[in-house]
Amino acid sequence: MRLFCLALLTLFSLLSSAPVYAQGKQQDKLNVVVSFSILGDLVRSVGGDQVNVTTLVGPGGDAHVYTPTPADAKRVSEAKLVVINGLGFEGWLPRLIKASGGKPSVITASTGIKPRKLADDGHGHGDADPHAWQSVANVRAYVLNIRDALIAADASGVSTYLTNADAYLAELDKLDREVREAVAKLPAERRKVISTHDAFGYFAQAYGIAFIAPQGVSTESEASARDIAAIIRQIKAQKIPAVFLENVADPRLMRRIASETGAAIGGTLYSDSLTDEKGDAPTYIGMVRHNIKALASALTN
Ligand SMILES: [Zn+2]
Numbered sequence: 001m002r003l004f005c006l007a008l009l010t011l012f013s014l015l016s017s018a019p020v021y022a023q024g025k026q027q028d029k030l031n032v033v034v035s036f037s038i039l040g041d042l043v044r045s046v047g048g049d050q051v052n053v054t055t056l057v058g059p060g061g062d063a064h065v066y067t068p069t070p071a072d073a074k075r076v077s078e079a080k081l082v083v084i085n086g087l088g089f090e091g092w093l094p095r096l097i098k099a100s101g102g103k104p105s106v107i108t109a110s111t112g113i114k115p116r117k118l119a120d121d122g123h124g125h126g127d128a129d130p131h132a133w134q135s136v137a138n139v140r141a142y143v144l145n146i147r148d149a150l151i152a153a154d155a156s157g158v159s160t161y162l163t164n165a166d167a168y169l170a171e172l173d174k175l176d177r178e179v180r181e182a183v184a185k186l187p188a189e190r191r192k193v194i195s196t197h198d199a200f201g202y203f204a205q206a207y208g209i210a211f212i213a214p215q216g217v218s219t220e221s222e223a224s225a226r227d228i229a230a231i232i233r234q235i236k237a238q239k240i241p242a243v244f245l246e247n248v249a250d251p252r253l254m255r256r257i258a259s260e261t262g263a264a265i266g267g268t269l270y271s272d273s274l275t276d277e278k279g280d281a282p283t284y285i286g287m288v289r290h291n292i293k294a295l296a297s298a299l300t301n
Contacts, residue, residue, distance in 0.1 A: 030154040033079040035090045036063040037274040038133055039109055039142075041284045043083055045168045046146050050157035054079070056096075059276045062248040063089060064219045068096040077102035081153045083146060086110045089130035107149040109142040116201050118217060129217050131271065134203040136176040136288060143168055175285055182296045183207045190299045193242050194235060194257065196249035199271035209295060212240070214257070219249055219272075228257065235261040242266035242298035247281075248273050266298030 029052045040055035057063040077100040086108035115128035132138040147165035197215035214223035270281040281287035
């Protein structure tokens with residue numbers, strides 16, 4: 001009987017201590033805030049169980065035109081590390097960090113990549129194109145920057161961060177090869193499409209599919225009637241086979257362009273945001289795979 005009581009007591013103390021243990025673990029994790037969903041996936045892939053990742057602009061959101069909330073300020077104030085894309089993508093972020101009153105380290109994931117310069121639009125906006133993640137080779141640099149930032153913020157996780165980063169870099173190399181092989185199979189004269197906003201410049205540079213977009217690099221500005229008319233002429237003259245919708249843009253403009261030109265709608269490309277887990281692009285790697293599959297099927301014939 002005494003033995004039984006002892007066993008019961010041991011069991012009870014094990015059970016009651018379990019939640020406390022889990023809570024302690026949770027608090028040990030490194031709090032990282034990221035600006036948008038693609039960075040969230042990259043930081044989770046490298047950080048694994050060592051990090052708590054909070055994404056400000058979640059799946060389906062548009063980081064170009066985001067308005068931070070008071071809850072975001074609270075999240076930033078609790079973060080040790082904030083990871084941003086940079087290249088002018090998150091214009092709203094410096095003010096948010098200041099307003100939060102926190103003192104996180106701010107890491108720019110795109111540091112070290114070769115920025116794609118934009119032509120001056122006549123209003124002094126001859127800046128860099130922020131969508132560097134659309135080239136898989138650039139995301140290698142993102143992952144190395146994220147790995148080093150996590151190590152600097154949390155030395156206790158160094159072996160996790162090194163191991164996860166290495167595994168993810170190998171996945172990226174495989175992905176890059178997949179995209180190149182898919183493009184190589186397409187007839188050269190069909191490697192051109194229309195997308196809504198100019199988000200695929202790095203993809204075009206890296207893989208040799210031309211993208212033409214009525215909207216500029218930010219979704220903030222609307223396409224003018226003149227831009228749309230010019231694109232319609234270009235689709236007809238160059239026999240551009242397909243028009244793509246984007247998850248962060250209004251589909252109506254593209255549907256109109258498709259109906260006026262006879263170009264096919266090739267589906268949706270994911271440019272600046274992932275989907276939730278049930279969608280077509282829940283991870284960065286899933287997003288690139290979805291996009292190349294959609295492009296290949298629209299441009300094959
Ligand atoms: Zn964009």
